Amino acid sequence: MPRQPRPPGRRSYDQYCAAARALDAVGDRWTLLIVRELLGGPRRYTDLHADLPGVSTDMLATRLKDMERDALVERRRLPAPVSASVYELTVRGRRLLPVLQALEEWGAPALDDRRPTDAVRAHWFALPLRRALSGLGGAGVVDVRLDEGEFHVRVGPGEPHAAYGDGRAPEAPDARLVLDTGTCVAVGRGDLSLEDAVREGRVEVEGEGELAKLLRGS
Template sequence: MPRRSYDHYCAVSRALDIVGDRWNLLIVRELCSGPRRYSDLFADLPGISTDVLAARLKELERDDILTRGKAGPRASTALYELTPTGMALRPALDALSTWGTDHLGDRRPTDAVRAHWFALPLGRAVAQVLPLGTATIHIGETTLHYVITEHGITHHDGPAAAPDLEIRLDLAAATDVATGARTLTVNG
């Protein structure tokens, strides 16, 4: 299927030509913390159909946003990972996350939620208490770790090997920190 374009000679327009389709930036969000299998992506993107997910992954691969590899040398399972071009979208996602926080409102009964969806705003909160270093954050059964350097914040699946800070939160506390209703403290 040919790509639709805004046909505007504008950097924002060209960016949206590539990542502006529905689900594309959410797929990038899912891959910011590291490689994921198709089944993981499908499970953590409630509401997406398998056909749409497959099409978006192919388009993002074609546009050098992600790569498709194997889960192991002999594995038949595909593993998707952001390219450097895809990782360069993280600041845009962080800006959208910051802007979107003011528009979250109350959680509706129909809203899906995953703990790792709070990774971007929690990273900003972690950087307030740990300006440089590594931190492991446990949100219920989900564990993320952050690397905070003078160049910015990255987040990754799983615990850090030797974190400078470790915090445990339940989903409600993580939500409060992510929305700014509560300040993150070293004690959690």
Template sequence: MRFPYRPRLDWETVATRRRYDDACTVARALDLVGERWALLVVRELLFGPKRFTDLRTGLPGASPNVLSQRLRELDEAGVLRRRRLPPPAAAWVYELTPYGHQLEPVVFALGKWGAQVSGPLDGRPLSVDSMMLAMRTLYDPARTRGVVTDVVVELGEDGFRATATPDGLRLVREPVDRPDVVIRTDTTTLSGVVSGGRTLTEALDSGDLVLVGDDAVATRFFTLFSRERLA
């Protein structure tokens, strides 16, 4: 898909920062998004706009000053923009531009590649958006057998509409009037059930996961994920 959007990038601005001084387009791309936290900021905005405080929640390891600097740089590069929501919210949020959204397959591919890296992950934070990215990575559209499933996934105060189709898994922050089922849990539990490290029955029995609606739909929804997708 081609976007009728041109980044308002002034390359002289980039020249004042550290850069690779390499004509390769990979190097030029890394001049824009290669700084620490930059691509993780993009990850946090893939599913919709966020306030600065929301970004801080998703990226607890980034200091406020560093996060502010990354946001300014990405804004200068045309990757994201800052805008004010209309009343009654009247809050400032950051969102990806169409140019920035072109990084989605890049982030997705990095997530799939990184999932093959072995090593302990206990105690490391897993943001809501990184969990959604993991679900996209493990989703196997062939398992739908042509059936479309519409569910709501609630992770604390954050909620997503998850539409499983033969063409892919659509995840977006938006309300759903009549979902087939609502899944209420936390990122750790959801990660375990989706990856196959924990059964749905175990999560339900422990109370770590709660279903509101059609249990059969939820059971079918969780069969649509497979670690074989990482191969």
């Protein structure tokens, strides 16, 4: 098979290996964190920049351009009266969800005490909490309130268009959880199960949906 030419300006490991090809596309600094943000649904450039503290505007623009080239994201114009451009993951981009979930599970033990320089956003806890909720075996939408703010997660079979989102879910949730950040970190690290956190009173559960009942053990 003839070798495909490398796109102009693109760096490559030049290895005939699936892992190397994957890292050619997502191995650059900030790329996977942009994916993390877009797993929550379409975002405007300004919103992405606000929730990626530390990235320069030039770097963010470059990474988004690279990700468009690699068919990970696409840009579209919202209709009036909004009339704004947003970036969203393609189907290929959304298939990085299990990759991000595996990374956060692998990195969770490193979340010890928060450093003075650490930024935090409530929705950064969505993927580890979604993983814990998925382990219950149910399906639905869960609203979550932490000290830093609110978000919602979607769990169950299939490939969700958005694995989570900022704020409360637009539809009626199957459950609503209220917990502090320390409890959420402990659950993400695997130090504490959600069921035990509920039994110990560290997680308040509201609602009568399937997931709420599973969490209460009823």
